[in-house]
Structure formats: C-alpha cells, structure tokens
Amino acid sequence: MSAKLVRETSFDVSLITKLLIISSAILIFFALGASAQEMGAKAFESKCFSCHNIGGGDKQGPDLKGLTDRRTLPWIEEFTKAPLAMSKKDPIAAELFTKYAPTIMPDQPLAPDEFEAIIELIKNLSSKNEMFTPAGAKLYRAIQPGDIDGGWRYFTGQTKFENGGVACNSCHTVNNVGRLGGGTLGPDLTAANIKYRDPELILILQNPNFPTMTEMFRDHKLNDEEIVQLFAYLQNSKAENPHAPIVATAASGATDPKFLAVGFAITILSLFGLNFIWRKRHKGVRADIVRRSKI
Amino acid sequence: MDVRLQTSMVFHLDKCIGCHTCSIACKNIWTDRKGAEYMWWNNVETKPGTGYPTAWEDQSKYKGGWEENGGNPSLKMGSKNSRLLNIFHNPDLPKLDDYYEPWTYEYEKLFDAPEGSDQPTARPISMITGKHMEVEAGPNWDDDLSGSPVYAANDPNLDSLTEEQRQELFDIERLVFFYLPRICNHCLNPSCVAACPSGAIYKRGEDGIVLINQDKCRAWRMCVTACPYKKTFYNWSTGKSEKCILCFPRLETGQAPACFHSCVGRIRYLGGLLYDADKLPSSVQVPDGQLVDAHRDIILDPKDPKVREAARKNGIDDRTLEAVERSPVYKYVMEWKLALPLHPEFRTLPMLFYVPPMLPVMAKATEGVYDTANDELFSPIEKARLPIEYMASLFSAGNVDHVTLSLKKQYAVRLFKRLETVGDVDEKVVQFAMNECNMTAEEAETIYRLTSLPTMDERVVIPPMHREEALQMLNDNMWEEKGSAGLGKRQLPVRGN
Numbered sequence: 001m002s003a004k005l006v007r008e009t010s011f012d013v014s015l016i017t018k019l020l021i022i023s024s025a026i027l028i029f030f031a032l033g034a035s036a037q038e039m040g041a042k043a044f045e046s047k048c049f050s051c052h053n054i055g056g057g058d059k060q061g062p063d064l065k066g067l068t069d070r071r072t073l074p075w076i077e078e079f080t081k082a083p084l085a086m087s088k089k090d091p092i093a094a095e096l097f098t099k100y101a102p103t104i105m106p107d108q109p110l111a112p113d114e115f116e117a118i119i120e121l122i123k124n125l126s127s128k129n130e131m132f133t134p135a136g137a138k139l140y141r142a143i144q145p146g147d148i149d150g151g152w153r154y155f156t157g158q159t160k161f162e163n164g165g166v167a168c169n170s171c172h173t174v175n176n177v178g179r180l181g182g183g184t185l186g187p188d189l190t191a192a193n194i195k196y197r198d199p200e201l202i203l204i205l206q207n208p209n210f211p212t213m214t215e216m217f218r219d220h221k222l223n224d225e226e227i228v229q230l231f232a233y234l235q236n237s238k239a240e241n242p243h244a245p246i247v248a249t250a251a252s253g254a255t256d257p258k259f260l261a262v263g264f265a266i267t268i269l270s271l272f273g274l275n276f277i278w279r280k281r282h283k284g285v286r287a288d289i290v291r292r293s294k295i
Numbered sequence: 296m297d298v299r300l301q302t303s304m305v306f307h308l309d310k311c312i313g314c315h316t317c318s319i320a321c322k323n324i325w326t327d328r329k330g331a332e333y334m335w336w337n338n339v340e341t342k343p344g345t346g347y348p349t350a351w352e353d354q355s356k357y358k359g360g361w362e363e364n365g366g367n368p369s370l371k372m373g374s375k376n377s378r379l380l381n382i383f384h385n386p387d388l389p390k391l392d393d394y395y396e397p398w399t400y401e402y403e404k405l406f407d408a409p410e411g412s413d414q415p416t417a418r419p420i421s422m423i424t425g426k427h428m429e430v431e432a433g434p435n436w437d438d439d440l441s442g443s444p445v446y447a448a449n450d451p452n453l454d455s456l457t458e459e460q461r462q463e464l465f466d467i468e469r470l471v472f473f474y475l476p477r478i479c480n481h482c483l484n485p486s487c488v489a490a491c492p493s494g495a496i497y498k499r500g501e502d503g504i505v506l507i508n509q510d511k512c513r514a515w516r517m518c519v520t521a522c523p524y525k526k527t528f529y530n531w532s533t534g535k536s537e538k539c540i541l542c543f544p545r546l547e548t549g550q551a552p553a554c555f556h557s558c559v560g561r562i563r564y565l566g567g568l569l570y571d572a573d574k575l576p577s578s579v580q581v582p583d584g585q586l587v588d589a590h591r592d593i594i595l596d597p598k599d600p601k602v603r604e605a606a607r608k609n610g611i612d613d614r615t616l617e618a619v620e621r622s623p624v625y626k627y628v629m630e631w632k633l634a635l636p637l638h639p640e641f642r643t644l645p646m647l648f649y650v651p652p653m654l655p656v657m658a659k660a661t662e663g664v665y666d667t668a669n670d671e672l673f674s675p676i677e678k679a680r681l682p683i684e685y686m687a688s689l690f691s692a693g694n695v696d697h698v699t700l701s702l703k704k705q706y707a708v709r710l711f712k713r714l715e716t717v718g719d720v721d722e723k724v725v726q727f728a729m730n731e732c733n734m735t736a737e738e739a740e741t742i743y744r745l746t747s748l749p750t751m752d753e754r755v756v757i758p759p760m761h762r763e764e765a766l767q768m769l770n771d772n773m774w775e776e777k778g779s780a781g782l783g784k785r786q787l788p789v790r791g792n
Contacts, residue, residue, distance in 0.1 A: 282357070284390040284392050285350045285389075286348075290431075
C-alpha cells in the first residue's frame, strides 16, 4: 500500500517537474531574446541616437540603415572604437569625415555584447524597413515660464546639481550667458537645439555620451527637473540669437579677446596697486646722494 | 640676578691707522666665496663719511634697530603683523648699489693679450654678472675723505652740528677725519634675532656670540633690515643670510679672531663681561641721553663675591670667571669709562665699545708757514677740530658728557706721560687736567700701559669657552666631539634646504 502510494506520488512529481522545466526554458528563451533586443535599443538610444538614426535619414552622422550590407563587421568594429584614427588610413572613413565635417565622431569603447546587440538591432530594423523610435527622450513635465531662468542658474552653477555634477559653464558657453562667457574646453552650445533635435538634446542631457562628459557625469547624472530646466534654457538660447552660428562643434582653441583684454587690464592695475602699497620701499641711498651732490 | 657671560670687544680708535688689514684678514677667511663677494663682515670707514653700506646710520631710510616708542621699544621696521604682510617682499632692504657691486680685474689679459700698439690693460669685471663694468663705488670709496663733497658731506652724524660748525669742518685748513672699524656688535638686545621669522638667529648662551643657523635660515632677510649696523648680509648663492661669527672656531681653540690677530695698530681688545640679564629690559627703556649709563649699569663687577656666586649658580666656570677678571674690556668700559658703544640710540645694547679718538693738532698756514694754531703741545678737547657733538652723535646718543670725559682722560694721560718722560709741560697744567677727570697717577699709568704697551695676552683675554659643557647639554655622546672644534657638522648651506 505504502509502496504503491509512493510510486504514484513520484510519477506525479516528475511530470510536474518536467513541465516546469520545459515551460521555464521557453520563457527564459523568449525573455533572453526580448532582453537582447531591448539592450540593443537602449544602447543605441543612449550612445548613438544623438547623432545617428536607423531609417530616419542622416543627422550629425549618417543613417545606419543597411549598415551591415555596406560594410564588413570588422570594419564597423574598428571604426566604432577609433573613428579618427581610422580616418587617417582608411579611404572610406576619410570620405565620411569629409562629408560630415566639422563633426568628428568620438571614440566609442562599447562592450562586446553591447556592440553585438546594436548590430542585431540595425540588421533587424533594416530588414523590416522600420525606423528607430527612442523609448525615452521625453521630458517628465511640460516646460513652464520660469524654467528658462532656472536653467540659466543651473548652467552658470548658481544652483548646484543635485548629484554633484559640474556646472555647464565650466566647459561650455552660450551667447549672453554672462559678461565673461563660459568655458572654451567644450563646444559653444548656442543654438544647440538646431544642431540636435529635441529628443536628441534630451537624450544628451539624460546621458551625455561624449569622451569628456561620459566620465564626468557617470556618477553625477542630472535629475529630471534639472533636465527640463536646462533643456528650456538651451532651447531659448537659440531664440535670443537668431544669427548665432548653427554649427559649432569642437572647441575652437582661440581665446576670447575680451577675456585677454580684461586679464591684461587687471595685471596692469595690480602692478600699479603693488607700486602704491610699497611706495615707501627702500629705493637706494647712494645713487640718490651722488645725484643730489652733482646738482 | 641672572648673570651671563658676553664675549665683548673694545676698539681703540685713537690707535687705528686705517690700513684695512683686519678687513682683508676677514675677507680671506670668511667671505671669499660665491655669493659673499660684496660682504665685508669687518670693514673700516672714514669718518666723517657715509660708510658701508652708504649712510647706514640713517635709520629713516634703512629702518634698523629699535624705536623708543614711549618706554616700550619696538622694531623700527614695523610690527609683527606688518612684517608678516611684507614677508614675501621686504620693502626696506639695502640695494646692492648701497653696498657696492663687487668687481675684479681681467688680470689674465695682461698675459694673453695679442701684440698691439697699446699696452694691454686689465679692465674691471663684475663679480656678479661677469661682464665689464664701470666702477662707481666701493665699500670704502670715501676712504681718507675721497669724494668728500659727496660722501663726507652726507654723513648722517653731521645733523647734530650747527650750520656754522658744518662749514668750518669742511674748511680746507680744518679738514679732518678718523677711522671707524666695524664688525658685528654681538648685541645684548639684538634686533636681528627679534626680527627673524624662522628663529634661525640665536645668541649663544655660553659666550653671547650671535649666529645664524644656516639650516634654519629661510632667506626672509628680515635680519638684514632689522640690524641697524647692517652687519647681517644675504648670500645670493646659498640663499641664506650670514654675518660675523667672531671667529668662534678660533676663540674655542684659544686664538684671537682673525681681525684682532692681524690688527697692525693693535687697537683691538677682547675679553669677557658679566651682565645681569634681569636688568636688560629696563636698560633700553630710558631716554636717549641716559642710554650709556643704563648700558654700563647692567654690566657686573666680576670681583664682587655676590656676582661670582650668582655666576657659579648659572653654570659659569671658575676658570672663566678668572679670565673675566683680567678682561681689558671691563677696564676700558667700566673702570676707566673710556670706551663707549657705537650708536646706543639704536637700543640693541652693542657689546663692541669704542675709545673715541683724540684729534690731530690744530694747524694753520699763515704766509706759507705751516704752524700749530695754539701754543700748547696737545690741543685741548674744547679746541678739537671735530666738534664734540659729532662724537656724541656717534658714541653716546648725543650725551656730550660721556665723550668729553673719555677725551679729557686721554688728554690727561698724554700730558702725564709727557711730563714724566720729557718734562716740557707745566706740572700745574697736568695736575689740572687730571683733577678735571678725577684721575690718579696710578690710573693714568695703567691706562698708558694697556693703551701703548700691551702684549697680545693682555689685549685678548679669551674666556675659556668650555665648549664641552655647552655640548653636553645638547649631545650625550661627547666622544664624537673629542678633539674637534668650531663649525661642528660641515654641511654646505644650500638654497631651498
């Protein structure tokens, strides 16, 4: 009695176990496929979309639709890792740089699985003839009147970023940001919203993917409120300056003559100041005595 | 009573012949180095004159020494705060031109020059830049009144004279000068020590010699400004300040300092003095006229049993006390009151004393005949060619009495000896001169002996340094120092170290 019972029970258990294993395997298979796709989309959105699209036409960089048909995989991999270096030896790369000048694609040290996922995404969308649509790239609320001023405060560092990010004007400038302007390490952001469309600009603010900024903002992400206000401010910078240069990418390297002039003036003033403070300093006795005696 | 020992000095100006041998001896031993070319730890000046560096006595320009400040002396160069504010730019430093730009000559040109129609010449070259230079001044440029209208006429001490006295002084027939050799005074109240922000300058406890620690010196150069005698110098090569060390390595081995040893006129006396450190603060809080008295007041009689007792309690050895008893300095400064400090109004209590010089006989040329202006053999002090006020400005902060007494005593000694050896002066005149300064025949004789006939051992009585006792306080391992003396560790001073 007891033996039979045991056998029956054991049969039941093994059946349930098998069913469970099979179903979970199927689930995991689908989940993995889905997450791989999702990862590709996410990586593309955060790291490529500000300059590239798939099926949406050329932006700062070329449309990547059908990329895998045009180029070999090793070429794509090498180009992604070090575009500028490659442009110096590869004729196709050089041609691309000429075509999209003055924009220079920054080096993208992608993780291998990230790279593969993005390639898969490009293949997938190209074959289906679909356009990539970013999932994020939205402001969490609508822009309100006070946001432009608030954004200016964030830009100039008068309000500190919550996560401790560096104020924008340490490296960037915008026309009319202030008397002395901002930094010259990064590009001039005047009319940045002409260079980048709104979702791209929002994406950059959410996840800045430029060589210097990636490192600086990795642990100091901007929060949603800061993004809204900065976005409003950068959008407005165009409205104020209709004649501002639309393309201003890399730091020019030239020093602002105004800045030089102010520095020079301060130096001269300081020298006069020092001369005044120490006006009673010892200026020598002997030469004076000799001079007075000759007269 | 806090008895301490000071190695102290007297320079007898009446004997100085202005030969600069002392300067050369010092130069050869201590300042014949890179960065020290312009320094003269010992120099000889002609007075009236501006000296070295030019017009160093004019503290309105050099800001040295202490200011009376209502009985509470403070450094003339400024308060602690103002010195801190100026620490990276001390505004009151003498210029190199105030010292002089040191130079040498291109001697090798005399041998190397190619044959030509002219004689080869050795042009002066700067020892600082190495380039040819136009020599415009030197450390004794006004020697023997050369350049008088420029240098002698600008002597800061002439301010104490009336316009009439000044004019008379530069009359061709009255033109007069004497020599003033100077070294570091190793003061009791040294302003250089007070001004040093690094604590690098110190006064050696056992003998009172003021030294600059070359390891600690950070080249702030506050001491250069603070010293009213301008006897600390900045070495531009090592980046450290340095000064006269009274040849302490020589003293420790019982030898006279080089300038004393080489002195041709034998004008230099060295010996120990005991002083009461407790009285020191009050002695610089008196008005100018009383400074010399206050200065003498802190010096103690080494024969007084109480003083000896207190000295022993302070660790001063019996053999040192015995040497101090024989100190020629004590005789000149305290017993005879002949020697006076140079510019006591700087309030640093200088421990180098000067016997003011008797000035030459007044003479006058009438119708081509050069004749002494008075009938007497030695001209009385009142008829001195250099007004007494000038001497008082140098040696007693304007108090004429001290200088008068010193000169009258010397005058009396001269008459006394003249009467004794030649006998051509009136005895009454001699007696009158001696009575005027309360001098006995015995005292006149001892003054004469120590002035004119002293042996080296009488002139220089070095108190035993007892270096071993001083070292014992700092170092347990005395054997390391056995048989050694002087500079101790021999590590070159290096800039930035």
